[in-house]
Amino acid sequence: MAEVSYRRASRLYPGSPPVRAVDELDLTVADGEFLVLVGPSGSGKSTALRMLAGLEEVDEGAIHIDDRDVTDVPPKNRDIAMVFQSYALYPHMTVAENMSFALKLKGESKSAIAERVRHAADLLELTPYLDRKPKALSGGQRQRVAMGRAIVREPSVFLMDEPLSNLDAKLRIETRANIASLQDRLGTTTIYVTHDQVEAMTMGHRVAVLKDGTLQQCDTPRNLYERPVNAFVAGFIGSPAMNLKTVAVGDGGAHLDGLSVPLPRATLASSGDTLTLGVRPESLRLAGAGEDGAAMTVELVEELGADAYVHGTVRVGKQAERFVVRADGRTPPKLGETVTVAITRPEEVHAFHADTGLRLPTG
Amino acid sequence: MAEVSYRRASRLYPGSPPVRAVDELDLTVADGEFLVLVGPSGSGKSTALRMLAGLEEVDEGAIHIDDRDVTDVPPKNRDIAMVFQSYALYPHMTVAENMSFALKLKGESKSAIAERVRHAADLLELTPYLDRKPKALSGGQRQRVAMGRAIVREPSVFLMDEPLSNLDAKLRIETRANIASLQDRLGTTTIYVTHDQVEAMTMGHRVAVLKDGTLQQCDTPRNLYERPVNAFVAGFIGSPAMNLKTVAVGDGGAHLDGLSVPLPRATLASSGDTLTLGVRPESLRLAGAGEDGAAMTVELVEELGADAYVHGTVRVGKQAERFVVRADGRTPPKLGETVTVAITRPEEVHAFHADTGLRLPTG
Amino acid sequence: MSTRSRKASAGLHITLVFASVIAVFPVAWVALTSLKTDRATWTRPEKLGTLGVSNYTQVLGETRFLTWFGNSLVVAAGTTVLGVLIAASAGYAASRMRFPGKRPLMWTFLVTQMFPAAVLIVPLYNVMSDLGLLDSYGGLILAQCTIAVPYCAWMLKGYFDTIPVSIDEAGRIDGLSPLGTFWRLIVPLARPGISVTVFYSFITAWGEVAFASVFMQSEGHYTLPIGMATFVSDFKAEWGLLTAGSVLVMLPAAAVFFLVQRHLVAGLTAGGVKS
Amino acid sequence: MTTFTTRPQAGVAPPVPPPRRRVRGLLTRHWYAWAMVTPVVVVIGALVMFPLVKGIYLSLTDATEMNSGRTIGVNEIPATYSFVGFDNYIDVLSGADGAFYSRLLWTVQWTVACVTLHFTIGLGLALLLNRAMRLRGLYRMLLILPWAVPPFVAAFGWRLILNEQGGVANSVLGLFGIDAVNWLGEPLAAKISVIMVNVWLGVPFMMVALLGGLQTVPKDLYEAAEMDGATAWQQFRAVTLPGLRPVSGTVILLGTIWTFNQFPVIALLTGGGPGGSTNILVTEAYERAFQGIRDYSGAATYGALIASMLVVFAFFYKRWLAKQSEEVFG
């Protein structure tokens, strides 16, 4: 329905110094694409969404929808539906009224409205609450109303700002699937902010990573996971986070206690004395006795049922570095125990420039 | 510092019929315990917290803190700190003022306040925002302020209502760890509402599961995961959810396409013609060709990096049932492919009464 | 939540009863006087004389009270509707939008209130005369608006400021124009504030004397206060008519308050946003 | 579809749209806001601004009713007054024309007393009425009543009540063995009386305005404050007052302005007496504007002086308020 593009768009919140909440964002979302926007808290995700919606001024640059410069177009003429992070429900309207409001404004017929609201309420399990006012709802129910208000609209662009953060896992998964299939069916261009790694990795055609208002990388989830452009993205994507350690560069590779990682000559040349090595917890394993590996003292074991994440310290040079290793959930090590950590697949080790953080080839 | 107990406490929101948001809740949280409260959206978690805080009337039953009946004690005399689901920040105070307000009221010295606020801000990465008003913060920053306001207090009971839902994964994990260690250090009795399975499983000494205002089970995370008392808890705990299917009971066990699950005689006797079988995705695997198992048509593959969850349908009797199976993230099956699903460990299969949903012994 | 203790509750009621007595007493005194048919007892608190409604029948039957009453109603209602409407739209603009001229506008509202009306009345009269608005409801309504609007605009801006902006934003996304947002979201949510300004405008226009006495020239256009001033001559006040009239004057004001006070309800914006 | 984009490094910037400068007319940008304020601007501008500007101009002349332009039927009598600069102001401010400074003192006392009492009593009652309780509607109606009484009626009522002989006030005092007070005939008592009556008249307005303001204070903030251990008083300080600020700031500001110029109540109750002791500054403007040969320039001078004092007050008050919270004045 619509292609959306930010063209070096910036938003400066007044202050001294002004806060560059979004900084020269250059990003095109293709027609029908489902783009997930992630980034640390305060990185400008909401701001970017609000700029596209027309709620926030664009201080520099421009925003286009379908090649039309909408920078100064009022929100109502952009045909965008949005789920606000703060919900922003109409407190004086019932749930049903909240959801049907936009449709009423569009002049849809009563029966069509009722039908669409009914359907959305079904999808979001809100049917029992249609006659309640927002203030008599639980947090998650409110969030679902905010969601429902957007999805009844069938606009050309969906903006969703952490729309599922307050839902329980089960409902979240269901709703996630529903959103995905709805988006698929309608082909509505969607920008979706989330902090949930699973949502980010499963829902988006592409994922854009923001940090301090600047775009770090925008790519498919798999590429992002496998080939992060810099240490920030590498550390941000994946949960628990990738183990990122700055290590000394020796001959032929980097070395870390009992582990050594061979690196291409070019990489070694472009890095200085040190570089940042990244290994995901799932690329590490607890090695059996006698195997090669680094010795780690177990400090914390997070049991998740099937898996356990083992946190511990490894001596790297003169200092102790914390590492996380994924282990089998049924046979976790004990606290205080010393275990041997080995790299499962050497090809899954990442290297980044110690200063710039940029990715270096690993082989 | 304090033992907390709900004694058949109920809360009825007025309406016709009244909403029993919390229904005869009977729950004791030991001194220094970290209790996680989970449940579907709208199950009464916030209400239960607010009752304990004294913000919601207790319509039936009583609430005790340290054997003192506090049912009619005003909130300020309960020495409880709370993180509100809706944040409820003071809009006219800066972040620092928001956090130091309670301490000021307690008459703490200026320097002590400054020290504690600084420390909390550090912990929550709020230091750069101490002088801002809430309205100039992002959603996640606001949530952190709400959190900060509670943790500076060092009260005898912490109540936290989804305090991390709007934080990014990295910060969430850090904060989670910080809260856990803080709680550990201070020994403050804590009730913590979350929708995050990982938080629920990792943080709580015990986890209480609510549904429609009634307590389903309260036990250690491991017990909850391994021995859910009923089908609801089984389905609710764990992500993706346990595969729960009602199957026909045959001789010696239950049967499901190519899989058969032997069950004890007692179980078979107490169930009727059917029972509900539960298998977690991680207890299933994609079997190699030729192995025994059920044939599943792949419909959706969620790739998470290390793992992939494979969703598909299996013919059970005359109908197609959806199943989720955990598979290796590097070699996921293709959509539309037919794979064979096998049970990894038969002892991890759960059985529940088809009507009451109560757990039946499996071995 | 602990129920209020018996003692606190008693204290509350005692305070309110005491305040109510002070508030009502002078009014009641006027009402009592209106029932005294004996001239000699009007200024004699200890004497009741004979009581009766003859003052009322006289006011209603022998004076043009009903005409004046009607005029006042037209003017007060007109001022209320027009004044609150334009003040609300200005207040909304001032609360939600940044535009050049906003600060001067708000200051102007203040400054117009600072100048004693006495200084303005002659030039204002001439303006009215040029506009052909003398001795007309429209003219008086406009003049009354100059009193009511600045206050209403300021107050409404204050009330609007307390409504979360993101509710407007949601409305704009849903397809509302700024005016639509104002009408369909802000006005319903600012009901307490609007009630206050409605009542203020009504009462102000209802009891206003200075403009009404100068601008309304034919007796058929007098408003109540002006009409009732004819009961007071230089050296003699028709206390009976005056007080009976006063009681009758208060009734619509009380009725208006009764109608609008229902909208003084709390928590209208609760549940809308989290912050 | 684009490939991923990182922030362009300096020097390798891809072609981007030229930095747009907002050269759109102010009109296209702000027409909506302006459209919304236009009705007000028209009404105020046409009806008040011209007279106001004219008033300020007149204060720099020696205009009186005698030398101002008049239209009498078909005859136009041209104006013959002349520009005198700041003479009028010098006259007044030098104290040469009599009681300016003593009257200013009383005006300030009157304003401070009235506004303080209006606000504190009004707020107190609003807080009481804001609680859920029985008979709330009735109390509201009764407490609002003084506002519904036209001031001239109220003043006459009070004159009856406060009369030295035969007034109910003194009768009541008599019951307690207190000597009759000459409420309206003795300067100090008269000052107290006018303040009392003005408070009686003005409290309901404050009460209702603040009651309206109280409804807008989010309830969850009280909950947060309760959790933080705030007593009722501390909640009032930390939640109620700041929440009320947009409303209370306005009512105090306007209340001050109105009270400063609140001549009608005084005129109706004491006629400014006894011996002019209750006359406030604005009386002077009224007298000059309405007594004898109207002294337009004199009245305007007083008007302008009063207005400028109030402007100064408003300026500092707003600054003070803004320091308390940026939200109030955008």
Added chain:
Amino acid sequence: DQSDAAAKAANDPQSVSGTVTWWDTSDATNESPAFKELVKRFEKKYPKIDVEYVNVPFDGADDKFKTAAQSGDGAPDVMRADVGWTPTFAALGYLQPLDGTPALDGADDYLPTPMKTNEYQGKTYGVPEVTDTLSLLYNKELFAEAGVQEPPKTWDEVETVAKKIERKVPGTTGIFVNADSYFLLPFVYGEGGDVVDTGSKRITIDSPAMKSAVETSKELSAGGIGTTDTSANKYTNMLDGFKSGDVAMMLNGPWSVSDILTGSAYADPDNLGVATVPGGPEGRGGPVGGHNLTVYAGSPDLAASYLFVKFMNSPESQALVAKENSTLPTRESVYDMPGVKDNQVVSQFQEPMESAKPRPSAPGAGDLYDLFTPFYEQIMGGQTPVSDGLKQAQRKAKGAVPGFES
């Protein structure tokens, strides 16, 4: 063109057409019915002329008129103006000189003193409609009880009488001195002074005459003789005291009589004594009051207005008003007419009326009373010494009467 309006009205009254708007400031409840009746009669007599009768509250009517008059829009054709307002209106050019118009028909029949209030700079701007003056009103019964036969003729006698009454009839007040400067005028006239001196064109509030007048009045308000009241209720309190028989003497005008007669002490109307105000060394007399009928200079219907004024002030009309309202007519001939002659109020006040003094015809002078009252109150209330108060008032009066120095 209205230059021939006077001629037209005089020569062919029946052909005159138009609308006359009349602002009547009389008491709407008690007095206006008589005027409305006259209006009806006028319209019958001149069918082509419509009269729009408007009752304007007396308080503020002058402002309303002045404001309307200066703009040329909204002013009435005929205005009932207080005698104190007339010179001011005339000086401002708002009034049409009536010399040579039918409105002045039979001018020599008017009582000279009230008539004088219409003259300004040699022209006549109105005709007196009703008149009044202050007199000494007293309670005959109390006088009899105290053994006083005659009403006092001088302020000294007032003092003696008052003392006697207070002594003989405990609980009564000898005389109630109204601390309003209009009520001070008899004292001032008794000293031969006034608030302005039209000869030397000077405001004379600080004159010795004023000083001794104020001193006299203050003396009379002292305990043992009389009392005063400086509150806004002073007039009502004076009247109430007098009505109930607590006060033996006061200065007041004919307008108060109907009210007084409702008082408990005057169940028998004969108990009310009316006498010319007491005098001082320089004579006796009260200020003349009352109202004039004036014509707005900008009236589009001058001819009709002249006729209206003429009709309203014809002897028959005056007689009707006097009879109905018990007010004093301004035409000498009317006093002898039936229904007037036997009207008690009219006859009681006829004598005081004869010694009434005209008010200075200087614009603005009529407002010096309002200006002086606060100072007078201060003096009577004992907050300011007499001479200080007078001096301050004199200073304050600067510029109040154009062309007069202060």
